[in-house]
Amino acid sequence: MNWLFRSLNSSIGKKVIMAITGISLILFLLVHLANNLTLFAGPSTFNTVVKSLDSIKPFIRVIEVILALIFIFHIFNGVRLWYENKIARPTPYAVNGSSKNSTLLSRTMIHTGSIIFIFLVIHLSTFWNAFNFSDLHRTHSYYEFTADMFSNVYYSIFYIIAMIILGFHLNHGFQSAFQTFGWNNNKYFPLVKALGFLYSVLMAVAFSSIPIYFLLIGGN
Amino acid sequence: MAEKKINLLVKVWRQPSTTSVGSFVDYKISVSPDSSFLEMLDEINNDLEKKNLEPIAFESDCREGICGTCGLVINGQPHGPIPKIATCQLHMRNFKDGDTVWVEPFRAKAFQVMKDLIVERSGLDKIIAAGGYISVNTGSIPDANAIPISKERSSIAMDAAACIGCGACVAACKNASAMLFVSAKVSQLALLPQGQPERTRRVQNMVKVMDELGFGSCSNTYACEAECPKGISVKNIARLNREFILANVKSDNIEA
Amino acid sequence: MAKLDPKIPAGPLQEKWVNHKFNMKLVNPANKRKYDIIIVGSGLAGASAAASLGELGYKVKVFTYNDSPRRAHSISAQGGINAAKNYQNDGDSIYRLFYDTIKGGDFRAREANVYRLAEVSNSIIDQCVAQGVPFAREYGGMLDNRSFGGAQVSRTFYARGQTGQQLLLGAYSSLMRQVHLGNVELFTRREMIDLVTIDGQAKGIVVRNMVDGAIEKYSAHAVVLATGGYANVFFLSTNAMNCNTTAIWRAHKKGAFFANPCFTQIHPTCLPIHGEGQSKLTLMSESLRNDGRIWVSKLKKDMREPNDIPEEERDYYLERKYPSFGNLSPRDISSRSAKEVVDEGRGAKGGDAVYLDFKDAINRLGKHVIEERYGNLFEIYETITGENPYNVPMKIYPAPHYTMGGLWVDYNLMSTIPGLFVLGEANFSDHGANRLGASALMQGLADGYFVAPYTIGDYLASAKPKKESLDHPAFDTVKKENEELIGKLLSIKGKQTVDDIHKKLGRIMWNKVGMGRNEKGLKEAIKEIADLRVEFWKDVNVVGTDKDINQCLERAGRLIDYLELGELMARDALERNESCGGHFREEYQTPEGEALRNDEEYAFVSAWEYKNLGSWELNKEPLIYENVQLATRSYK
Structure with missing residues (x-):
């Protein structure tokens, strides 16, 4: 399996890892979003959905482990690429002209990614932790917990900002993954870019709509 | 043929050798807008040589944009502000009187600076x-x-x-x-x-x-x-x- | 003239090369790796020879002053490469390509060499296509051809306006493959500064390492110079900044004869000089003359904007003087006519330029057609001049472009020094007094791919040269001489920069050894150049040290040789009392002002033997035409 290790360890291989894990996470976000949107259907629906997921716990755990691995690969590999790429230019330019030749979003994946990572840690330690290891497990009042969390203005604002940044990250990441796989041609690539833009806006707006909703209705 | 000249402050990266420490040096120049960027550097060099000072080392050959020898980072952009041309095709009419122009070598771990603006490619x-x-x-x-x-x-x-x-x-x-x-x-x-x-x-x-x-x-x-x-x-x-x-x-x- | 044996094989023209190849001695495959060959220059000729010799198994060392072999000036060639493929079924043949080249050269080239050039031209195209050179193609997938000056058939293969680049990158890739395989060793940023001869044979070279200044010695069984032309003697030319004559000139001073130094091609369509700071001249493709009309004002010192000059006050001088060829007259004629009108004070806004106007073509064909044909060139023009040629006529002026002269070589491309081979523009062999468009690329690759690999093998197998040790005193003597020369340059500490003096030389050359030459001017030039040489050694200031990158020192070293070569060019022009091709002596012209050749007295190659500074002996190689009849070129 040396050849596989070597292939994945090459500069292009590392990019392929980013792309595969990135696309996987993009798909995961769709599922996650679908789940979250059931909040709009009211407490009973949402609680039932979460409860039903709870009933297939072993399966969910396996999925979670796979998801965790994907996240770890994506993050570890991203940080490694960032570090190696930094070494490739030891002396920076005195005048940085990058704003004239590339977009800010494409250059700041490590920064948007880092913020998303911080969000992820907080998100896991609050929602995921509570849904899995707290009293909620018994009361199944997931909806109420969520409403309570988002009634905190500061938490909601943090959440919304994180989602906007996620949108930024996705906007570049989506089309970038296609480029890395080599799917860039005159006919379809504009479509890929447009789709990526729509997808990233959708994610940012749809995820943000939940805290906004709870802020507006005040948790009731 | 335009007689009106433009005055520039050119800040050029000077570095005597790969191992030495470099820094920017200021040069004031009055140049014809019809000159190319490299001809502007030629003029600075001619003045330096007249003062018995070492000219700025930079590479160029065909000066028609095809040999790929020249390559400077001008105000943060490789080959300067105009798209789809090499440094040698950049002309001074693209700068305004009173501009400050930063000139740096290509920078990369794989492209070591050899002297001033010359890198090893x-x-x-x-x-x-x-x-x-x-x-x-x-x-x-x-x-x-x-x-x-x-x-x-x-x-x-x-x-x-x-x-x-x-x-x-x-x-x-x-x-x-x-x-x-x-x-x-x-x-x-x-x-x-x-x-x-x-x-x-x-x-x-x-x-x-x-x-x-x-x-x-x-x-x-x-x-x-x-x-x-x-x-x-x-x-x-x-x-x-x-x-x-x-x-x-x-x-x-x-x-x- | 026993000194000059062109070694042309006997037999009918068509069979000379075939028979010669058969009669050559071969080196056993196992023995090839025991031979070292030095190649100086990595352009079309150098790179193709190095790759081919490496493939055969010789141990090759390639030297270039650039940071990469891919930078060589062959890369700038735009138009295309000729070959006698007759893919267009328009009557082309090897013989026709041979004849056109001989005629284009104004009957001052060697028949046998030119025929061989035409003969191998087809293989060049095959070779380049096999390497992946993306030549232009037709919809059916076959190769496309265009026509070029001096020919009535379409035989020019091209890759957009970047044919030279693509051919060079093809040769370069083959070269790099041999580097990878270990057959070729690459020495970049090395400038050859001398040839080492032992017992009259070429045994190695001395180079300056341009990074640390070290003078390095290299020994080999044979030395190949493929170092290009010397048009930079004019200071301003279409040549790249670093093109120089040092390698061939120093070999000349070691005994290699210099042939036809005065044959210089001045290209008619270049961008004019914008001012004193001008560093080089840019060529605009000759194809522009297909649709552009060339004119100047009928008035002297007419300072009006070109669009303000009414039609009746314009002089379309080429159309007036050469009604049948008009704006498409050959390079030398167009260039000379432009100089004439400028000398009369009728240049664009009183300056050194003439107008190339597309107004009529745009009116007749529409802007989109012109854009399709020349859009790329118009963009280049606008980038450089800031003027839009769709609205304002282009300004053009002739500029030194190519040097037909070079080191004298025999049929085997060996110079008068045994073991020293000279390829491409550096030799004199194939273009006579004028080179046709798209023939330079052909010659460089013919020499490198298909001639030198045979003839060098023959030399090694039959002469059995010995490789000398680097400890041989001859190497150290040459090394020491050059170290002293560099020391001397650095110690002068005068008041003028290298470029100041080079510009002075350029002015002398342009005014007196340029497009129009006469006895008085040439005599003055000889004296002025000799004086300038003295001035140089007294008053030049070479800044810096010899221990690191010192571009000032590089330029000064090259200028030493230009200051000597310039004189020889003037002497050769003075000696040749006729006009032919790129050499126009004002005393020798027809009543209509056309070049007047003198075949009785001057159908020979002038091969100059260096004696000492400012002194040469002329040797003549008679040109014998067994197959073509000498005729006067007429473009009326």
Whole structure:
């Protein structure tokens, strides 16, 4: 399996890892979003959905482990690429002209990614932790917990900002993954870019709509 | 023929040798807007020589934008502010009287500064030596028209082959990646029927050497395409990725 | 003239090369790796020879002053490469290509060499296509051809306006393959500064390492110079900044004869000089003359904007003087006519330029057609001049472009020094007194791919030269001489910069050894150049040290040789009392002002033997035409 290790360890291989894990996470976000949107259907629906997921716990755990691995690969590999790429230019330019030749979003994946990572840690330690290891497990009042969390203005604002940044990250990441796989041609690539833009806006707006909703209705 | 001259403050990176510490030195110059950027530097140098001071070391050769020898980072942009030209094709009418102009060498771990604005780019030759060719000996050749190649395909190959090997893509990339350079050669040869027999090993070997030389990896910012004096498209990088992935998946060679 | 044996094989023209190849001695494959060959220059000729010799198994060392072999000036050639493929079924043949080249050269080239050039031209195209050179193609997938000056058939293969680049990159890729395989060793940033001869044979070279200043010695069984032309003697030319004559000039001073130094091609369509700071001249493709009309004002010192000059006050001088060829007259004629009108004070806004106007073509064909044909060139023009040629006529002026002269070589491309081979523009062999468009690329690659690999092998197998040790005193003597020369340059500490003096030389050359030459001017030039040489050695200031990158020192070293070569060019022009091709002596012209050749007295190659500074002996190689009849070129 040396050849596989070597292939994945090459500069292009590392990019392929980013792309595969990135696309996987993009798909995961769709599922996650679908789940979250059931909040709009009211407490009973949402609680039932979460409860039903709870009933297939072993399966969910396996999925979670796979998801965790994907996240770890994506993050570890991203940080490694960032570090190696930094070494490739030891002396920076005195005048940085990058704003004239590339977009800010494409250059700041490590920064948007880092913020998303911080969000992820907080998100896991609050929602995921509570849904899995707290009293909620018994009361199944997931909806109420969520409403309570988002009634905190500061938490909601943090959440919304994180989602906007996620949108930024996705906007570049989506089309970038296609480029890395080599799917860039005159006919379809504009479509890929447009789709990526729509997808990233959708994610940012749809995820943000939940805290906004709870802020507006005040948790009731 | 325009007599009106423009006055500039030019800040030039001076570094006596690879190992010494460099810094910016200020030069004031009054120059004709019809002069090229390199002719402006020639004038500064002529003045320096008259004062018995060492002229600014910078490289140039054809001064027509095709040899790829020249390459300066001007106000943060490789080959300066005008798209699709090399440094030697940049003219002073693109600057305004009173402007400050920063001139730096291409910067990358793989491009060491040798003196002032001269960098060592032999890494690009090493990548070509690793496989950027079709292995055909002189004379062992069929008639030129024996293999028809569609006009479209030939034209895309030519788009890629137009690369002048200046290294501006490396200089522009925030990761100092040479992917655009490598992809141009891989694309040209992968598109042509003559390039098929070595298609797999070529891409594997060239990418291997590219990685060994300390170039960064591509993060798809496309700065390379924006700064390329020949407008080489990042579609070539996509093709390189495709070629590399397929080569690694399909080839039965576990050593590569 | 026993000194000059061109070694032309006997037999009919068509069989000379074939028979010669058969009669050559071969080196056993196992023995090839025991031979070392030095190649200086990595352009079309150098790179193709190095790759081919490496493939055969010789141990090759390639030297270039650039950071990469891919930078050589062959890369700048735009138009195309000729070959007698007759793919267009328009009557082309090897013989026709041979004849056109001989005629284009105004009957001052060697028949046998030119025929061989035409003969191998087809293989060049095959070779380049096999290497992946993306030549232009037709929809059916076959190669496309265009027509070029001096020919009535379409035989020019091209890759957009970058043919030289693509051919060079093809040769370069083959070269790099041999580097990878270990057959060729690459020495970049090395400038050859002298040839080492032992017992009259070429045994090695001395180079300056341009990074650390070290003078390095290299020994080999044979030395190949493929170092290009010397048009930079004019300071301003279309040549690249670093093109220089040092390698061939120093070999000349070691005994290699210099042939036809005065044969210089001045290209008619270049961008004019913008001012004193001008560093080089840019060529605009000759194809522009297909649709552009060339004119100047009928008035002297007419300072009006070109669009303000009414039609009746314009002089379309080429159309007036050469009604049948008009704006498409050959390079030398167009260049000379432009100089004439400028000398009369009728240049664009009183300056050194003439107008190339597309107004009529745009009116007749529409802007989109012109854009399709020349859009790329118009863009280049606008980038450089800031003027839009769709609205304002282009300004053009002739500029030194190519040098037909070079080191004298025999049929085997060997100079008068045994073991020293000279290829490409550096030799004199194939273009006579004028080179046709798209023939330079052909010659460089013919020499490198298909001639030198045979003839060098023959030399090694039959002369059995010995490789000398680097400890041989001859190497150290040459090394020491050059170290002293560099020391001397650095110690002068005068008041003028290298470029100041080079510009002075350029002015002398342009005014007196340029497009129109006469006895008085040439005599003055000889004296002025000799004086300038003295001035140089007294008053030049070479800044810096010899221990690191010192571009000032590089330029000064090259200028030493230009200051000597310039004189020889003037002497050769003075000696040749006729007008032919690029050499126009004002005393020798027809009543209509056309070049007047003198075949009775001057059908020979002038091969100059260096005696000492400012002194040469002329040797003549008679040109014998067994197959073509000498005729006067007429473009009326």
